[in-house]
Amino acid sequence: MATLRGVVDPELGADIVELGMVNGVVVNDDGWVEVTVALTISGCPLRVQIRDDVQSKVSGLPGVVGVKVHFGEMNQEQRSQVMQRARKSAANRAPATEVPLTARVLAVASGKGGVGKSSVTVNLASALAARGFSVGVLDADIWGFSVPRMLGIKVRLGAGDGGLIRPHELPVGTGKLKVVSMGLVVDDEDKAIMWRGLMLAKALEEFLTKVAWGDLDYLLLDMPPGTGDVQMALGRILPRAEVLVVTTPALAAQKVAVRVADMARRSYLKVLGVIENMSTFTCGHGEVYALFGSGGGQALATDLGIPLIAQVPLEPEVSAANDAGTPLSVAAPGSAAGAAFAAAADRIADELLPPVDMAGCTARMLASVEAALGPVK
Numbered sequence: 001m002a003t004l005r006g007v008v009d010p011e012l013g014a015d016i017v018e019l020g021m022v023n024g025v026v027v028n029d030d031g032w033v034e035v036t037v038a039l040t041i042s043g044c045p046l047r048v049q050i051r052d053d054v055q056s057k058v059s060g061l062p063g064v065v066g067v068k069v070h071f072g073e074m075n076q077e078q079r080s081q082v083m084q085r086a087r088k089s090a091a092n093r094a095p096a097t098e099v100p101l102t103a104r105v106l107a108v109a110s111g112k113g114g115v116g117k118s119s120v121t122v123n124l125a126s127a128l129a130a131r132g133f134s135v136g137v138l139d140a141d142i143w144g145f146s147v148p149r150m151l152g153i154k155v156r157l158g159a160g161d162g163g164l165i166r167p168h169e170l171p172v173g174t175g176k177l178k179v180v181s182m183g184l185v186v187d188d189e190d191k192a193i194m195w196r197g198l199m200l201a202k203a204l205e206e207f208l209t210k211v212a213w214g215d216l217d218y219l220l221l222d223m224p225p226g227t228g229d230v231q232m233a234l235g236r237i238l239p240r241a242e243v244l245v246v247t248t249p250a251l252a253a254q255k256v257a258v259r260v261a262d263m264a265r266r267s268y269l270k271v272l273g274v275i276e277n278m279s280t281f282t283c284g285h286g287e288v289y290a291l292f293g294s295g296g297g298q299a300l301a302t303d304l305g306i307p308l309i310a311q312v313p314l315e316p317e318v319s320a321a322n323d324a325g326t327p328l329s330v331a332a333p334g335s336a337a338g339a340a341f342a343a344a345a346d347r348i349a350d351e352l353l354p355p356v357d358m359a360g361c362t363a364r365m366l367a368s369v370e371a372a373l374g375p376v377k
Contacts, residue, residue: 001025003061004035007053011046012082014089016054019082023072031065033058040082042073087235087267094239097208098164102356103136103216105241106272106348107234109264111256113144113225116277117246119322120312121222122150123337124244124275126327127345128218129175133355136167136219138207139181140230142200143193147222148183152325157184164212172327178216180207197229204233217355227263235267242272242353244309247296249279254296254303261304272309272352274301275344279311282336307352310344312337 004022005015016022016037023036035054039047055067074082099105108124110117121137129135139147148154153168157180160166167178182203183189195203213219221241224230234241243264247257261271276297281289291314301308312318313336321331328338349355 003057004054006057007050009046009050012086012089013093014086016050018089019085020078021074021082031063032068033061033064033066034068034070036070036072038072038074038078040074040079042071047071084266087232092239094237095205095209097237098211098213099136099208099219099238100213100216103213103219104353104355105219105221105238106353107140107221107223107241107243107264107269108246109223109231109243109260110225110246111227111258111260112253115225115246115248115253115257116312117225118146118150118222119318120244120246120275120277120341121220122147122322123318123328123341124344124348125177125218125220126172126329127338127341128220128349129177129327130173130329130333130342131345131349132174133217133349134176134178134215136178136213136216137180138219138221139179139183140204140207140221140234141224142182142203142230143195144224145181145183145189147179147181148189149325150322151177151179151327153179153181153184155184156187160212162212165207165210166212172330178213180211200224201229201233204230205237208237218353227259231260231263232267235264235269239268242270244272245274245300245304246277247274247300248292249276249290249296250293251296251299253292254300257296257300258303261300261306271304271306272348273307274304275309276311278314281314309347309352310340312340312344 001017005017007016009016009019012019021038023038026034037050051069054069058064058067108117108121125135125137137147139145151170155168157165167180168184170177170179245257245260247253264271274297278292281291297308297311315335315337317332317335318328318337321328328341332338
């Protein structure tokens with residue numbers, strides 16, 4: 001069994017013992033060894049390679065005359081367990097990034113499009129910056145980027161020292177935003193980016209490993225909707241990220257959003273809380289309307305056992321600020337939506353995900369090392 005740990009499933013990135021693929025080993029008196037391996041599917045294209053690797057490893061042991069490999073197929077429960085082990089293994093081998101270890105990482109996610117996830121990301125980041133924090137904003141929705149337009153940024157990204165990408169910096173209050181998006185890389189934002197999943201995941205990795213983020217208190221990622229390749233890549237590259245789920249009040253949206261939380265937890269990412277966007281609309285006469293239903297945000301938070309961080313009302317000021325490229329915390333800080341985002345930022349910074357306290361001895365040592373040698377990876 002110890003020798004079989006040298007047989008790695010190249011697709012899942014872990015050895016077959018760790019993944020639970022070895023169903024049994026029989027050592028016969030005549031020196032023949034029989035190994036039973038359970039494949040995720042019977043027609044697995046790696047079947048021959050795994051067989052050859054098993055035979056090669058085991059036949060090198062003293063006293064082994066020959067090796068027979070028997071294959072079986074996993075049931076659904078076993079496949080699920082294998083994927084869980086693979087995700088955990090990938091998280092334990094996370095690559096080095098340029099995101100400082102002192103930065104709090106918050107992935108803003110949704111089960112489907114149209115719930116205002118990008119708007120929440122931009123306005124929550126702006127509200128945190130208005131408190132004096134240095135906040136990174138990574139537009140991880142590679143082919144559906146919208147962050148540059150919402151923040152009024154048109155200048156393309158350039159390279160800094162060491163060949164790393166230099167993020168665009170935008171002052172907000174006493175803090176600042178550091179923004180990176182595919183929209184600041186392409187020459188024409190109206191052209192479609194037609195990339196498959198692996199390229200999308202690679203783009204996310206490049207933005208995390210090849211960008212000179214510098215000092216950050218928070219890094220917010222505007223995730224694409226759903227539970228695809230980019231979401232899985234995040235769990236592998238930044239396993240310390242926490243997930244903020246955005247939903248609308250409609251119960252149908254809540255049922256979709258719960259899948260995002262389930263995927264996050266399967267990837268060993270903590271789900272921090274829920275923000276209900278477009279909760280209610282108040283007309284000029286003071287009448288309040290639940291245009292998109294009610295109760296979805298609270299129902300989702302209750303089901304997941306996490307807090308409902310904020311209920312952001314539907315207001316023209318939000319859309320106007322996004323279209324004008326001005327953060328709501330600057331354009332209309334006194335609006336009801338602006339107050340909701342400010343309150344959400346306060347709760348995150350003061351209670352749920354406070355910035356790292358650099359006053360401790362270990363933190364001071366880390367800061368000294370990073371000042372002398374660069375970011376610790």
